[in-house]
Amino acid sequence: MLDAFLEKRNVVLEVLNRLLTMADELGSSSSRDRIHKHIIEKLEKNIFHLVIVGEFNHGKTTFVNALLGKQVFAVGVTPTTAVIHEIGYGKEPWAQVTYESGMRQELRFDEVKYFAIGHPAPVPDPGPVRLLEIRYPAEILRNHVALVDTRGVNDLSLARAEITYDYIPRSDAVLFLLDEILHGTNSRERHVGARSILRMLIDNGAMGAVSTHDLALASLADELPDRVRLVHLQEQVVDDKMIFDYLLRDGVVKSGNALRWMRFVGLRVDEP
Secondary structure, three states: OHHHHHHHHHHHHHHHHHHHHHHHHHOOHHHHHHHHHHHHHHHHOOOEEEEEEEOOOOOHHHHHHHHHOOOOOOOOOOOOEOOOEEEEEOOOOEEEEEEOOOOEEEEOHHHHHHHEOOOOOOOOOOOOEEEEEEEEOOHHHOOOEEEEEOOOOOOOOHHHHHHHHHHHHHOOEEEEEEEOOOOOOOHHHHHHHHHHHHHHHHHOOOEEEEEOOOHHHHHHHHHOOOOOOOEEOOEEEEOOEEEEOOOOEEOOOOOOOHHHHHHHOOOOOOOO
């Protein structure tokens, strides 16, 4: 994927530079500036942005730490990632925060934790944060790769959710890790919302995995057979204990285990 990115990058840059020349000839300075600032500058930085998308408190940051080979960022039983983290290569750990006002402030690396959920705002408060840029000497980042750890896709802050969704189409690759999307919402809205999120990710070329008990989502495999594969986990009961082998099997699961689990713990189950 990275080699293909570098090859296509050079072709696209050549075409875009021709477009810049045409924009100059037509006197369209706004088009020229937009192409140069939003597209060419990004490509010339020669950075492959891999965006990690998931829900609050479902392991995005744990996964990023695993890719970095060390627990660089805070994780916990409560949601932690409060702002977009863009992590690139650096010989020494380094961090800089950019605020919505445009102000930039270099940080000590141990101050990164203050941008996790639950930490009080600094005094004086410079306002909302747009981006936290981080440099770290991890091998995966050495070859012009930047990891982007996003807010959860179920962020209740519309402004923060918009930042996450805006990042996706501008990335070079998106990896999503989703579990029971929009759980806690009524079943109809959860199904419609989950389908919409998955279609948006798929339409933007994302790859990843989603776990769900919503069997209606399985219809996506019929609509997009080349993009969606259905797999399931299967339990076995041995000596009144439910055991999983954690092997993925093709297709939709044929039986449930919730009622069986309830009987195991001594609850009466009244089936219709």
